[in-house]
Every structure is written in C-alpha cells, then in structure tokens.
Amino acid sequence: MNEISYKNKVDVISQSLPYIQKFHGKTIVIKYGGNAMTDIALQNSVARDIVLLKLIGIKPVIVHGGGPQINDTLQKVGKRGNFIDGIRITDSETMEIVEWILCGQIQQKIVAMINNSGAKAVGVSGKDGCLIKAQKKFITSTNNKPIDIGYVGDILSIDIQIIRTLQDGGFVPVISPIGYGEDGNSYNINADTVAGKIAESLKAEKLIMMTNTDGLLDKNKSLISEIHINSLEELFANGTITGGMMPKIYSSIEAIKKGTNSVHIINGTIKHCLILEMLTDEGIGTMIYS
Numbered sequence: 001m002n003e004i005s006y007k008n009k010v011d012v013i014s015q016s017l018p019y020i021q022k023f024h025g026k027t028i029v030i031k032y033g034g035n036a037m038t039d040i041a042l043q044n045s046v047a048r049d050i051v052l053l054k055l056i057g058i059k060p061v062i063v064h065g066g067g068p069q070i071n072d073t074l075q076k077v078g079k080r081g082n083f084i085d086g087i088r089i090t091d092s093e094t095m096e097i098v099e100w101i102l103c104g105q106i107q108q109k110i111v112a113m114i115n116n117s118g119a120k121a122v123g124v125s126g127k128d129g130c131l132i133k134a135q136k137k138f139i140t141s142t143n144n145k146p147i148d149i150g151y152v153g154d155i156l157s158i159d160i161q162i163i164r165t166l167q168d169g170g171f172v173p174v175i176s177p178i179g180y181g182e183d184g185n186s187y188n189i190n191a192d193t194v195a196g197k198i199a200e201s202l203k204a205e206k207l208i209m210m211t212n213t214d215g216l217l218d219k220n221k222s223l224i225s226e227i228h229i230n231s232l233e234e235l236f237a238n239g240t241i242t243g244g245m246m247p248k249i250y251s252s253i254e255a256i257k258k259g260t261n262s263v264h265i266i267n268g269t270i271k272h273c274l275i276l277e278m279l280t281d282e283g284i285g286t287m288i289y290s
Contacts, residue, residue, distance in 0.1 A: 016279035023278065024057035026205035027167070029260075031195035031248075032110065033065035034212040036268030046210075047113035049274035050172060054119045058278075059167050062114075062121075062174045063198055065191035066106045073101055084139060090150035090188050098188050099125075102176040110174050121172040126179040127186065129162030132194065134179025134187040153179045153187025155194070158201040196251025200258040207255050208277065209248050210268030215286030216245065226287045229253050249288075256290045263288040 030050070036042040053060050070088075071081055074097060082089045090098060107123040114121035126132025134153030138146035166173045177194040179187045192209065199207035216224045219240055227235075232249060235241045241249050245265075252263035266277050266285030276284045 015281050019279045020056050027059045027202050028206040029061045029199040029204045031063050031209045034268045045271040047117040051117040051119040063195040066102050070101050090152050095151040099186055107176045119172050121174050122166055123174045125176040130159050131162055132179035133157045134181055151187050153189045155197050158197050160201045190247050192247040192251050196255045199255040199260045203259040205261050207260050207263045209265045214267045215265045224286050229256055229290050252288050
C-alpha cells in the first residue's frame, strides 16, 4: 500500500473523531428500506454499520419497511395489490400476510444480521409493550366521502418505554410498523411515518431515512445536500417533492419540529452509507435542519 492510500485511510478515520464525540450516548432512528433490504452485500454493510455505531456509543433504533417483500408474497398466493393514492388496500387476509412478512420474516432477518455482526438486537412490533396505538385510517374521495381502505392505520400515540428498556439493556431495537387498535385489530402503518414518530417521541439526535435515491433532488435532478425546513414548502408547491418522497418529508418536518435535531435522507444502495453520512465531513445525502 502506498503512502497516499495510507494517508486517505488515516484522514477518514481521524475526521470521524469529532462526530463520535458529538454523538456518543445519543439516539438515532434509522428507517431501513428499499434495495438495501434485498441485496445481500448491502444487508451485511448495513448490519456492520449499525454494530459499529453501537460500539462507539451511539444508540441506534431501527424501523424497517417491506413493501417489495409483501408484494412478492401476495403475488405468490394469488392476491393482487390494490392501491389508492399510493396506500395499499388491506383486507383481513392481506393484513395477516403483511404482519407475517414484517414481524416474522423481515424483522427476524434484520435481528439475526445485527446479532451475527456483533451487537444484540431485539425485534418488536408496535403491538409489543403498547408501543404504537393506532386507529383505522380513511382517505377522502373526490366527492369528499371517506373510502374504507381496510386495516391501514394512523398513529394515535407512541409509548417509548419498551424502547428505553431495550436501550438501557444494551440492545438495538428493531421495530416493525404494525400498530394496535382499541378494537383489537392490527393496523399496517407507513414505515416512514412510524420512523418519524419514533424519532419525535425519543427526541432523537438524528432520523436517517434510507432510500433508493441519493437524497432529495431538485428540478434538475441534482442532490440538495442541505435544506432548512422552511424551504421545503416551496419544493412541495413546485412539484419537486412527489410520490414516495412525500411521507418521508412530512415525517421529517414533524420530527424536527418536535425535537429531532436533523433528518438525513440517504441512498441505501451505497455500501456503508450510514457511516459515510454520520462520521465523515462530506456526508452522502440530504440533511434537513431547523
């Protein structure tokens, strides 16, 4: 290895020190989704990043999605996914599959990856410890009549006691976005929304949203590396923020307003994206701040 290569490695390591000092003992909430959940190399990269953050004294909390995996399973059992305004219509049979995929297959795989990489993870759903209380969600039609979309939920409240208990015990919480209703039903909730509410309730230092894009892009498809929350309204108005980015940005705004210091939207298809965003000077995504 030549002198330049050594210098580059030393520079990267040394510039991480002030960030380690700054974030030691702080909670960060990571929304884990997209291609990073389906590519084996990226899965291992994310798990190692999470373990490294834990070992240097940061307290990661993971909230995961699972849309593609749910779609694949529904297709295998002969069910067609129907959506209104991007929201999955979720009948009782679909809800059973959603809960099985999220709380069973996906969550336990993430837990195993983190455990195998050297930390201790525990999986919980929003039903465990009364973490996420939800109510049935309705959307409004063009004639202002409510549309029943099944077992899809809005968050009523968050009880963070189980998260704090796990953190105090040295565990990494891995949370599935399923809420419980007073009617006894389970409700599927948008994972971005859950991550934002968890960050808000924990007063997290950071909320990191992993996506399949480089971050928030402007009209020319160039990365916006930093943006104040007051500037986001203009991006909604001019159509820059659309589609799947909308719940991420709405959740980001609410989290920052309620005490989270910053939100980072990053490309989860980049190996070691969490370390690059948190512990280097340049970062790799979009930081939203107040």
